[in-house]
Amino acid sequence: MINLLMNCFYMILLFIIFFFLSIFLNLMNLSYMWEWMLFNFNGMNVEYFILIDWISSVFISVVMLISSAIMLYSMIYMKDEIYLSRFTWLLNLFIMSMILMIISPNLISILFGWDGLGLVSYCLVIYYQNYLSYNSGMVTILCNRIGDIGLLMVIGIMCMIGSWKMYFLNNNYLFILIMIFLASITKSAQIPFSVWLPMAMAAPTPVSSLVHSSTLVTAGVYLMIRFSKFFMSTSVINILLYCSILTMFMSGLMANFENDFKKVIALSTLSQLGLMMMILSLGMGLLSFFHLLTHAIFKSLLFMCAGIMIHLMNNNQDIRFSGNLNEYIPFTMMSFYICNLSLVGFPFLSGFYSKDLIMEMIYMMKMNLFLGGMSLLSLSFTLSYSLRLFYLIFFCQAKGLSFYYYKENMLMNFSMLILMILSLFEGSVMMWLFFFDNYFLFMEVFVKLITFVMLILGMVMFIMFMKNFLNLYFFSFFFSSMWFLNYMYFWNYKFYLIYGMSLSKFDNSWVEFMGKNFLLDIFKNMKIYMNMYKIFMFIFINLIYVVMLYFLI
Known part of the structure; x- marks a missing residue:
């Protein structure tokens, strides 16, 4: 328990340092790079790089803030765990691997953090050591190993160039870019590698809160943001556009039929990852990074609220049995309500600043009508499954289960309070500090109202799904089976x-x-x-x- 408290203190300290460092680097337009040559092999220098610029600094600060809140949360959530020290070490290794990947611009140095993420995530998914955990862990690590093989092939092929530095590439090396693209879409669970993300919900809830908000699933998006300039002149970026929009559509539709609490939130993560990849493939990597930062905060809070609700429902994860929980855990339900609104993109919450800007940039582009329609439908699905989740938890009556005795803990509430305040104000703070100079749009009223019309359509879809409009067994089975x-x-x-x-x-x-x-x-x-x-x-x-x-x- 003391180890978790000490880790939390150090992470808050690192958050403060890196956040103010990112502001300084952004205002002064500076970046620092350190290089260590590990050894020389056959005329090639095997070097380790560290890149500190405002992008890596602000991402590390967000990871540290979320990790510190999760450490506080785990002190109560995992207090009965026998092997708590093992859990703490695994979390620390996972966070360290993510930081190694964030600060690495070179393929050799990326590999240290990349493989560390894959290995430690497997250990965390199988943490409970039952049949479901082992199956989920094997699917997770095998899907991720496909992408790791792509990264290893890139390292081998770039020996022909004579260096592992990406800026030696040109358009002739299409195969290298395809392998990096493969590594990115496996780690961020894009189609056809989307199976592992809902299955990884077998991990403990604090792990899900960390893994599926700001670390493992965003590693692929972060890699594509770093190397996006190499992809823009190739046809690989078109494949990414199709994969990301299909992922958004599939995960949003599937979340409307899913009944497992944590899987619904995992599918919403998959939908938001598709949104990030979509705007990245259209040439706006900085806007994708903006949504990555805002999404990380409210999604980690969403998983924290889900863990408390699951405990209250006597470890039952079926949302059809829950209901009327606001009478028992009012602070948790208020936090859940705020982060759910932020996920939808309610005006002036943190998710609104990035999601609304993304949709406006899409309206300004010459996009295929079919792809534009799919992206707008995915936006409607986000509102639909969020309303469905909110309705079943707030307004329905609990069915078939007696409530487990649960009293809200002050320490858990404090960890959630930090993230809840950030879910309210983080988007506007990030917008004014880092992104305001890059994006400023003016458009006509009827174009601006497209988003509002699609949200009304999402409400209509919510009513249709609640009335069992697609009550045929085949439709429900197909839409809920990835x-x-x-x-x-x-x-x-x-x-x-x-x-x-x-x-x-x-x-x-x-x-x-x-x-x-x-x-x-x-x-x-x-x-x-x-x-x-x-x-x-x-x-x-x-x-x-x-x-x-x-x-x-």
Whole structure:
């Protein structure tokens, strides 16, 4: 317990230092870079870089503030945990890995923080050590390893250039950019790698609050923001636009059918990540970073409120059984109400400044009508699932469960109070300090009213979903199952898994002792797998993705 308190104190101190440092660097237009040569290999310098500019400083300050609030929250939430010191060490390692990634502009130095995030996130997801946690942890780390392989391939291929510095790249190295793009979309859970994010909810709630607000899922967005200038002249950025808008649409629609409390919030995170990637792919990385900062505050508070509500409901996460909770935990419900309004983009809360600016920039662009419509529908879905969550928790009667005795704790309330105040004022403070000079728009009234019309449509959708307008079993099952992406992985991976198991016999004995039995085993396993239905599904799914990539490029 004392370790958590000391960590909280040091993190608040670091938050103050880095926040004022970011203001200074922004006003003076300064940045500092340190370089250490670790060793020289075959004419190449393996160097470790540290870049301190206002972007990295303000991001570190936000991570430190959220981490300090979560440490205070965990002192009460995890007080009955036997291995509390292990939990504290894992959180510290996770925060340290994120900071290493934030301050690293070089691919070699990025790898230290990048792999640390993947490994420690796996340890945190399987923290409760049950069947669900192990499954979720394996899906999380395997999806993230796909992106890590992309980063490792970039490091290997850039040996041809003679340096791992990104500014030596030119437009001829399209494959390198594709691999960096792959690393970014796996870590930020864009389509088709969106499966792992809702499954990672098996972690403890303080971990979910940290991982899905400002650290792991934003690492991919931050990497793309840093390297966005290299992508703008290539066709990779068009693929990112399609992936991000599809992710926004899918996660927003799925959240309207989901009943697990933490999964609804995870899907809202996925929707906001799609929004960040969308505006980034349109050439406004700084605006994407602005939304990343505002989203981190209210999303961490949203998870904190969810943890208290789950405890009150006797560890039940089904929102259909909850209701009328404002009579039992008024401060928590007030915090939940404010951060939910900030998520929707209610005027003059923190989420409004970034979301409204993003939508206005989209209206000013020459965007495809279909993509523009999808992004506007995703905006309506955000209001729809937020109203649904709010209605079920506030105004419905609790069903089927007796309330667990719970009394609000002052320390937890204090940690939430900090984030609640920031959810009110952070957007305006960040706007005036860092972003006001970059974006100032003037548009006609009827264009400005498009957002208002889409919000009214979101209210209509909320009524339709509550009235079970799509009450057909197939629709509900399809919309709430991540569009069968997990089955796509199963069909695609099964052939390679069987083939890999056959090839693993190389490791068990020498090749010459295997003889023809090795080939016979391969053909026998392939014969078991290759019936007509599975061949058709395997070819059909891969063909769809190949055709999509061809037309997008």
